[in-house]
Amino acid sequence: MEMTKVVKERKENEDMAANAQKEKSIVYKTDNLNLWYGNDQALKNIDLDIYENEVTAIIGPSGCGKSTYIKTLNRMVELIPTVRTSGKIIYRGKNIFDKGYGVEDLRTRVGMVFQKPNPFPKSIYENVAYGPRIHGIRDKKTLDAIVEKSLKGAAIWDEVKDRLKENAYGLSGGQQQRLCIARCLAIEPDVILMDEPTSALDPISTLKVEELVQELKKQYSIVIVTHNMQQAARISDRTAFFLNGEVVEYAHTDKLFSNPSDKRTEDYITGRFG
């Protein structure tokens, strides 16, 4: 498993990006975040900065808190009633845990794509139009334009343009996932969170989604959780390695994979556990 090779293949893109990084601003600043499910602490003293127009990958073994962390970024984790948090997450200058911070607002600006594709049981068109509609866009023309643009943005337009009125459940898993991405693009978010977006997909669909992520990062900041280290290496700019609810290491992806500074990181990426 020639991880180093994979990483090297990406070098060219990387160089460019590396230069740009100094100017990039921080979108999310996580400051000493702790999170408990009831009495079980799932996240411990997380400090993590997420940068604009980058792909940030989060890796780690099962149960280490990856999903929990990414769901905290748009406060979806609060849907579980037992959850308590401490610490801060500063998004665009404001602490999202502040009283009076509108959670609907946050989620409008921070899109999310889930592990299992979860389209609504409606037509393809209605799936994409859902977001704009609830935000008050009624005009048919505008909606049409948004739907087209989003589906194009999610690289699925050509496959579905002739059957926009059909139920989304008729699509294959990979198409559904890209539809969910389109749905998320339709409200033009600032950040896109992705929780193992390809783990339920076949290899070809996975490849498509990966390419799409590379494309999307030009416009959006992306945080992606993945089980698959090759995937992290292939597509991300930075990688955070989680273990037992802690961030063991957070660095540029090439650095983390080629020269991890923590023994545990090394053990993990060389497959000694997990």
Add this chain to the structure above:
Amino acid sequence: MEMTKVVKERKENEDMAANAQKEKSIVYKTDNLNLWYGNDQALKNIDLDIYENEVTAIIGPSGCGKSTYIKTLNRMVELIPTVRTSGKIIYRGKNIFDKGYGVEDLRTRVGMVFQKPNPFPKSIYENVAYGPRIHGIRDKKTLDAIVEKSLKGAAIWDEVKDRLKENAYGLSGGQQQRLCIARCLAIEPDVILMDEPTSALDPISTLKVEELVQELKKQYSIVIVTHNMQQAARISDRTAFFLNGEVVEYAHTDKLFSNPSDKRTEDYITGRFG
């Protein structure tokens, strides 16, 4: 990901085993097996021999038919009403698809451990005693002896010996999985089938189960499905690589990982997809 290293570390054991292999007899002989779910073919022309006192790993991307194959070995797949098969599976000299072949008999001799630990909602003791009981063993002393021996065999005796009467759901995931292995050992099977037995476990539990598998193979023949290539490399003697319902390559584990003869195998194990 220095797979080669991992493989090499196991060389010593392997050498010994490799010598022994010539004499090893075949437990399962799969002969041109095809399987359909309704009209969808999930397995295509499978030919595969499984050897006594070996660990045979089955790897491949999601949906390639790994679980389907392993469940066919003890005819569990027939629980799904739409399933049809053709071809033969010869177990210990008899075709398990033969009319009059006792399926309960087969399953008594071929144990199975599942992806998600699935203890019964009963006490730890009752979980292990379940198998012997249904096979007519009532005697308390004999049962006690079997329970102890099986729990010891599954390397969990020390952790649970003081709370045999407690509900199995109080155990951690890793303990539950070893309990399920103990439950399976209690009827002294000939073969043990394992379908991703560690995929729901934390790294430490995973390690324990892996060690256990190494231990068990001295007495049992083991077939293990795994998503995790490192795991296959660490613990198996032979590996079969499945793709889209076909066996792409089947070889000794070190051979398959260090020198795959099929391009697709290489792509898969180097993380180019999956």
Add this chain to the structure above:
Amino acid sequence: MATESSRSVSELIREKKEKRSWMRSTEKLVPAFLLLTAVISVLTTVGIVLTLIVETVTFFSKVPLLDFITQREWYPFFESDPAYGIITLISGTLLVAVIAMVVALPIGLASAIYLSEYASDRVRRIIKPILEVLAGIPTIVYGFFALTFVTPLLRSIMPDLGFFNALSPGIVVGIMIIPMIASLSEDAMTSVPRAMREGALALGSTKFEVAIKVVLPAAISGVIASFVLAISRAIGETMIVTLAGGATPKLTFDPTESIQTMTAYIVQVSSGDAGYGTTIYYSIYAVGMTLFLFTLLMNLLAQFISRRFREEY
């Protein structure tokens, strides 16, 4: 792991196996017995249909089927000139059912939404059993409630309202079926996968939008099925309308008037004076048959709906 004892267990198993040949017959007898129990439910239906049909046929030998369907009056007790226009009882039945639905539908659905989308686990755990108590209250208790509380209350608001009217029992039947709608719809809504809700919430939806635009459409088949079942229950309800609806068969759709429903008629006759063998006696079976066909139709409809519109998720 001593091989010695290991041998003994597998051998033990094999040994026991031979002795336990009766297990094979159990495996055959059990499904046969279970099939028998399942067949009893079919026999029940057969029994119901036969009971109804035999007497209904006798009835129609005395009263022409055409009269039964086309007459617009129901006066079985006028010996000189009895009239058997079932439409009269049907209109009373439907009137009560419609009023009941007007009450129960919005309230039941709103409760279902509240319970499935807004209420905390704790609140749900308290309210659901209470609703079940409400559903389990004997209908005769509801009947007195309609008569002694709801009717006077309505009459204080609408002085013109008759003492017996369709409105009061209609409302109380509605109250009675609220729990049914609430609980069945809530089941349908909670079985909408979490992922669907998360998808909508992640787009910045409010809970209300999630409930109305995502959950409700996804659960619509279950919700509609609960409505239809509730209507069928309202149609079959007996004691409330017997007590508070009056006993005046009338072809009317005015809720302030006193009416009679099919069930109330059956109770009236079966607790009344009609002699065995009279036309009136047989008429309860014809009415029972009509009622049975009505509820059968509603149930088939409910099943059709929940099958036809079942969402794939």
Add this chain to the structure above:
Amino acid sequence: MNYINKDKVAKKMGSRLAVNGIYKGIFMIATSFALVVLGILLYRIFTQGFSFLTPEFFQNFASRRPSASGIKAALVGSLWVMAVVIPTGLILGVGTALYMEEYAKKNKFTNFLQVNIANLAGVPSIVFGLLGLTVFVRYFDLGRSILAGGFTMALLVLPVIVVASQEAIRAVPKELREASFGMGATKWQTIRRVVLPAAIPGILTGSILAFSRAIGETAPLLVVGAFAFVNYLPENVMSTFTVMPIQIFNWASRPQADFQDVAAAGIIVLFIFLIVMNSVAVLIRNKFQKNY
């Protein structure tokens, strides 16, 4: 080219949140409506019947004098009827559910069974009364006995038990069955040792609710021929009997005003019965809910 105007979206957010709040209120009020009605009902009945709720009320048989009236025969009669309904209902209901979930193949007959059960659930209770009268009282010549009444009520609640049991059986995780089959267990062994124990809480919860409905049913037993006045205790299942709702109905139709209060006292007893049964159901449900 942006279609989404962030300012507009932000502005709209306020009204959307308001709508959400308003509807939450409406939904809450709707939910409490049912609770308020229950409250009024209970209040009225308790204030009316409380004075008659003395120990003697439980020790006396019915009487022409309100103050000497008691619910003993009806209470015991209801218990006897339930003693027939519960085992009959459970055996038939669970048996049918097991057959349909575990043994039946997906064919027309099974489909028919399912439709049949659903339809039975919707048959008005009074029609069951007509059935019981014809079949049990007359055809099987059971007379106006507890057995005839109990069988009729068992058939009445059967569909509810079947559906509840089917759901409970279906909810037993597939993994547990697989585990059992995987050890060479036969089908019936798996059902008896794994499926049924795991499904029993669900079966009981649904069934208890069905039985508690049977306790309050009046119409079918009236038709089957429960007596309205009984001043002795049943001795066996062939005894004649009366039940609480019929006794209550009888009291309520007496001319004397005091009997209205006696009827209310009877209703309170019936309620206590119902609430006890429902609480047992809730306890079972809450206790076993999180087992897997």
Add this chain to the structure above:
Amino acid sequence: AACGNGESTEGNGSEDKTSEEAAQLEGEVGIDGSSTVAPIGEAVSEEFAMENQDVKAPIGVSGTGGGFEKFVAGETDISQASRPIKDEEAQAAKDAGIEYTELQVAFDGLSVVVNKENDFIKELTVEDLKKIWVEDGKEKKWSDINPDWPNEPIKLFSPGTDSGTYDYFDEVILDEEPVAKAATLSEDDNVLVKGVQGDKNAMAFFGYAYYLENKDTLKVVPIVNEEGKAVEPTNESVESGEYNPLSRPLYIYVNNASMKEKPQVAEYVKFYMENAGALAEEVGYVSLPEEKYKEQLETIEGLK
């Protein structure tokens, strides 16, 4: 109803026979039929049980017709009835080989009542009643009956068309013509009481007991009898037959074979006849003249 006669009833019962005799009796007495007569039967069973603990005498309320149906099928020993047996029913009994004896147990005085606020009605004739109650295709107004009365529609409340009470009223007042369609019917007489209490233009008829119990809140209408005298229903006027034609006898029908073969039935019927008068008054009916009970007691002696 007054409980005044309760003690004397018990006294009556124990006088007649020795307790040993009673203790030997056992078995069941099957009684069903009229809901109107049921309260009397229940009172009889209640008292009877004090002395014959081993005899079960439950009472069913299938209605007069329903009771006869069971009686004819041989399912009951005694059928209570609020009207005499009809020809068809008698025929059915004959066909089934059932021989029976009719016994009167008490009188019921059907009471015609109006709202307490109604101050213009002083009395009504049978013709007035017929005019008010019969169906003639018009809406009934008070002024139609008497021009001095208000020009307001009358609200009619009647017992259910399937009750013995309705049957009787229909027969003697309406000559078996249908009751006005506008009338509100209910199976439950208490409900009729409430209806009249709540509506100042209401009129109803129902059993004497329901009037007695609600004396204070209802106004009873004196009815002009055959002799031309306006009479209110009272215990005396009903018993003496002065209150006519609206006082009707209530019956039990006894299966002759049961009387012969089942000593407990014979004893029960005897007990019934001995105590019916007092018990009937206690539950709101009017007793027959003493001689009538004596006469019937003799009849049953002949049946044993």
